[in-house]
Amino acid sequence: MTPAKLVAERIIHRFGDTLALQDASLEIPAGEFVSIVGPSGSGKSTLFNVLSGLLEPTSGRVLIDGTEVTGETGHVGYMLQKDLLVPWRTVVGNVVLGAALTRGATDRDEAEARELAERYGLAGFQDHYPHALSGGMRQRVALMRTLAVHTDVLLLDEPFGALDSQTRLEMQQWLLEVWDELDRTVLFVTHDVDEAIFLADRVLVMSPRPGRIAAEVDVSIPRPRRLEALTSPAFTALKRRLLDLLYGQGAA
Amino acid sequence: MRLDRRVPVLMLAAGLATLAAACGEDAETTAVTIVTEWSYPDPLWIPFLVADDQGYYADAGLDVTIQAPPDNSTTMKMLATGDAQVGLSAITDVVFARAEDLPVVSVGNMTTRNNWGLFALGDEPIDVGALAGKTVGIYDDSWTAAMLPLMLGSAGLTLDDVQTVSATASVIPLLLEGEVDVATEVTNLGGVEIVTSGGVEPQVLLAPEVGAPDTPVWVYVASSEWAADNGDLVTAWLEATRRGSEWAIDHPEDAVALFEETYPEAATDNGYNLAAWMATVELLTKDGEWFTQTDDQWTGFTQALVDAGQLDEALEPSEYYTNDYLP
């Protein structure tokens, strides 16, 4: 049997005296879209930093395609709430940033970036600087940059958190389209329970500090998901369940 | 209460008394500002200090303030604007000021001959002709700018034939360090400094030796407008200043001590100020006479400047000086 795409094995991490993550484990098969919800301070960002290789955990392992990559960067794509677009590079320049920072961006990289931008709603803006774009467009560019690095696993840390609710809705639908086309494995952190359910195949609930995966909820709403799904009974039931897990009697 | 009412009355009485006293003083003395020739204190100021300290100015009804100019080219301007009434300056300042029609006038010679020239170290006497290609340390003042070309011209050289190094501080350190071949200076200041700082006697070539006019370097000056209205005060000032010089000639160490006390930044521990004052004393009188100026001294000088292209036209001597206020 092929190993799961992304595996986190009993990650424990301490910052000085504070225990941030305690026995956080997860297993994500290839192509799955998984949301993570949890109260503030439950260590979601720390988990992502460990998964991306930025942080070497106090103990535990990270494996991708069965190979250990604990503490190694370059194996996952990473996206934050801040778009972190480089102001002096154009849209295309930002999209090819991964290549530019490693082996140097080639003409082919640029052509690919242009096409990516064209396809995903930024046609005509390829040579614009970030300051001339709206918040939603900038996050799109950020996602394209993340995609352009051609990693199979994407870690998205509340990427739409800073956008207004209307834009957020548009971006969620757009993200689903892109994910559908490109078939990557996505881990998506959010505060928004609606967003978590709408996007994911599975929702993981993290406990408050010290963080671990406390519960798991399968989202069996069929794809492709339309806006109507947001108000369907199945959705509401899932939402009630998650809210319960997070804030109610079932809270860990 | 009784006390309350008496206090303001007493205060008023005291105030009126002070006012009366002050007015009384004003009626007897005139406030006068003496502007010096250089922004940094030098022993030429000693007569002023002594005359003030010994009360000679007070005797003459003058309440003096000795004011250094902010830079070495402002002396004439301060007289013209009324920031000063009398002062000391290089003779060239008067010539150039009059060319610009400033209302200033020379009221008496301070020194009596041209003791400015070239100074060098070593055993070889200075030969102007051999200066081609050498470095000459100069100041950016009007005297040097006018007189150096005159000296060089005596051997057929121009400023372009030498490398001038202009310094705003003293040129002597440059000479002693060997950074310049010759320095332009006066015997009673820079010449003395070479001896006191460097411990050597310099080679000296004075300007008159190569044909430059033997004009005094420094003169006492006044605002011509103020002098016209206060002629007797000018005379009184010159007289008091002479008394100060005479006292300083008789008590050189005390005079120098007063100078160094008043201007601690100019005090030295190698006896420079005393030596410079003694060297200045020799220049103050000519055949026992103080101050007296002549037409020739002015025409000779201005004509030499015109010939050397330093001055556009030589005015009538009476435009530059007057002996009317001599004591």
Added chain:
Amino acid sequence: MSGWRRAARLATPVFAVVGVFVLWDLTVRVFDVKPYLVPSPASTFQAIADDWEILRPYTWTTVTETVLGFVLGAVVGFVLAVLMSRWSLVQRVVYPLLVGSQAIPIVAIGFPLVILLGYGLRPKVSIVAFIVFFPVVVNVLDGLANVDRDLLNLAKVMSGRPWRVFLLIELPATVTPLFSALKLGATYAVTGAVLGEWIATTTRGLGNYLLVQNSRLNTDAVYGAVLLLTAIGVSGFLLVLGLERLATPWRSRSTARRWRRRTPPAGADVTEPSADPAMSATVAVSEDGSRTEGDRS
């Protein structure tokens, strides 16, 4: 921006300067200021014209001192800042020395500099460099320190090579603060050149001309020299401003200049849609140039 508005924007500072000259002239006339105190603008310009044969080489000398010193100061300042940001040991040792050095009055270091470096160009260039380099160091160091931590982390996640990260992320972050410092330096540099000339020199510049003319009470020539010195300072500033515009196009434009783009826009001549940043809907452009709005579906 329309041509008219552009012209108006450029004309305003010009009018301001002309206004200053007019005010100067009026003041001299109305208050009957003596010409040996403050000359009129007319006599100042006349003085420049009269002495132009002498002034031209003098001006050239002062300009050379200023420009060379400026470049030296900028380069040294930049290199020092980069070294200090890279190695904190260097920073801890050198930075306090740099700060202390600036507290020493220039007049005090000027004379020893002349003894060390002679009377020619070198001490002047050094003094100008001394004035220029410190703001450059401070600003570039700040620029490097203020690079977004998260961006650097992102670069790490992308396995960015350290020197590429430095070249593409950190260095460009210094450009804006660098130009701020250079604008200051360009304006103050000429003062350093004049100071150097005053201390001791064989190569005569505007500073020396100023002193000599001052000693002769040629006030209009003095003001003429001052005007020329001001012109040098202002020109330097404007030059740096222009360079800044060229070097930081993202601050004044929405799109990169054509020659900066590596590949031309794909497809047929794409008409740029109205770049209204408030628009969050996608705008698709089809081959025939017509536009359709709405969500991609």
